[in-house]
Amino acid sequence: MEIPKIDLREYEYTLPEERIAKFPLEKRDASKLLHFLKGNIKHLHFYDLPELLSSDTLLVYNDTKVIPARLIFQRETGARIEIFLLQPIAPTTVIPEIMLANYPVTWETMIGNAKKWKDGEILKGQVQVNDREVVLSAKLINRETKAVEFSWDDPEIAFVDLVEASGEVPLPPYLNRKPNEADKSRYQTVYSKKEGAVAAPTAGLHFTEEVFQKLRAKGIREAQVTLHVSAGTFQPIKAENVLEHPMHSEQIQVSRETIEQLLAQKGNTVAVGTTSVRTLESLFWFGVKLLEEKGEDFVIEKLFAYQTRTAVPTKSESLQAIVEFMEKNGLESIMGSTEIFIFPGYRYRMIEGLITNFHQPGSTLILLIATILGEDWKRVYREAMESDYRFLSYGDSSLLWI
Numbered sequence: 001m002e003i004p005k006i007d008l009r010e011y012e013y014t015l016p017e018e019r020i021a022k023f024p025l026e027k028r029d030a031s032k033l034l035h036f037l038k039g040n041i042k043h044l045h046f047y048d049l050p051e052l053l054s055s056d057t058l059l060v061y062n063d064t065k066v067i068p069a070r071l072i073f074q075r076e077t078g079a080r081i082e083i084f085l086l087q088p089i090a091p092t093t094v095i096p097e098i099m100l101a102n103y104p105v106t107w108e109t110m111i112g113n114a115k116k117w118k119d120g121e122i123l124k125g126q127v128q129v130n131d132r133e134v135v136l137s138a139k140l141i142n143r144e145t146k147a148v149e150f151s152w153d154d155p156e157i158a159f160v161d162l163v164e165a166s167g168e169v170p171l172p173p174y175l176n177r178k179p180n181e182a183d184k185s186r187y188q189t190v191y192s193k194k195e196g197a198v199a200a201p202t203a204g205l206h207f208t209e210e211v212f213q214k215l216r217a218k219g220i221r222e223a224q225v226t227l228h229v230s231a232g233t234f235q236p237i238k239a240e241n242v243l244e245h246p247m248h249s250e251q252i253q254v255s256r257e258t259i260e261q262l263l264a265q266k267g268n269t270v271a272v273g274t275t276s277v278r279t280l281e282s283l284f285w286f287g288v289k290l291l292e293e294k295g296e297d298f299v300i301e302k303l304f305a306y307q308t309r310t311a312v313p314t315k316s317e318s319l320q321a322i323v324e325f326m327e328k329n330g331l332e333s334i335m336g337s338t339e340i341f342i343f344p345g346y347r348y349r350m351i352e353g354l355i356t357n358f359h360q361p362g363s364t365l366i367l368l369i370a371t372i373l374g375e376d377w378k379r380v381y382r383e384a385m386e387s388d389y390r391f392l393s394y395g396d397s398s399l400l401w402i
Contacts, residue, residue, distance in 0.1 A: 056267025068167025287318025298336025
């Protein structure tokens with residue numbers, strides 16, 4: 001297909017600082033819910049969600065778990081060095097594996113106060129893991145790429161235990177505040193399971209057990225995918241040509257059970273959050289890759305979906321190709337990575353609806369929303385602004401239909 005020219009100025013809006021939700025509401029499902037259907041807008045609350053979905057709906061949510069990815073060390077001089085985990089480098093780049101490692105690991109990071117950290121200098125910190133005292137060491141092994149090697153003196157302790165015990169909650173930079181005790185649970189979905197995200201899949205923050213009970217009582221089904229959200233989700237678009245924006249790559253994992261659920265689904269499929277959308281659409285294009293015999297690596301490049309094709313397979317054909325691939329290779333789940341870029345001109349293949357928060361102006365996520373709503377995205381955001389909705393990660397929610 002011909003890729004349309006994207007003028008980023010068309011996807012800007014004014015977001016006053018006071019409209020950014022700095023803290024979560026006391027009750028998760030008390031947040032406002034803007035419902036957009038066929039051009040009509042209604043203002044409700046998140047606890048009304050079950051009434052808006054038909055009983056044959058499949059909800060797909062991202063079960064990644066946020067790790068306290070901000071690690072603080074102090075030099076002997078007293079200087080504070082802040083290390084933010086981004087992506088694993090060695091001995092594996094697979095997040096679930098490296099989190100369970102009990103030997104030295106290397107991560108790509110962002111470093112606060114890096115100028116004070118000398119080459120070859122090893123930073124050390126005492127970490128209390130249950131009843132064990134562990135010494136965690138950090139060594140800067142590449143200043144240019146900010147690669148940091150972590151090691152510790154207790155082989156019975158996994159890296160994830162050290163991070164959970166000593167790290168700070170990685171709140172988004174636009175909150176402009178330090179995390180507090182409440183953030184440990186509130187910047188996490190109630191269904192989070194698989195450690196590895198450095199940012200929360202925030203659309204899921206509104207769900208409560210009460211909402212799930214009502215959904216299940218109505219017969220609405222659930223499926224899980226995993227996308228480990230990276231810090232790149234907050235990266236603003238700076239390129240004059242939007243298509244030159246370097247999309248962040250994120251690791252994904254999808255079980256055969258979920259793929260078979262998607263394949264059997266006859267009613268609406270509704271994604272919980274933009275990360276679930278990115279996973280589902282990437283899954284579709286992996287099936288296309290298999291059908292086009294373009295390799296068996298589950299890696300979806302930024303503009304793969306926009307390549308010229310004589311025909312695009314159906315959702316069923318794509319998913320069936322993945323099932324057959326998994327059967328052939330004896331796989332119960334597939335792991336891969338995606339940097340899929342969804343912007344106006346893209347056609348959604350896997351979803352009919354999306355539950356999502358309200359996003360930053362001029363961001364890749366606004367482009368994704370505009371791909372669902374068309375020009376109506378401006379009206380939706382204007383109404384949300386005029387109706388005192390709270391914006392961004394800890395803000396209010398919306399249910400949008402294609």
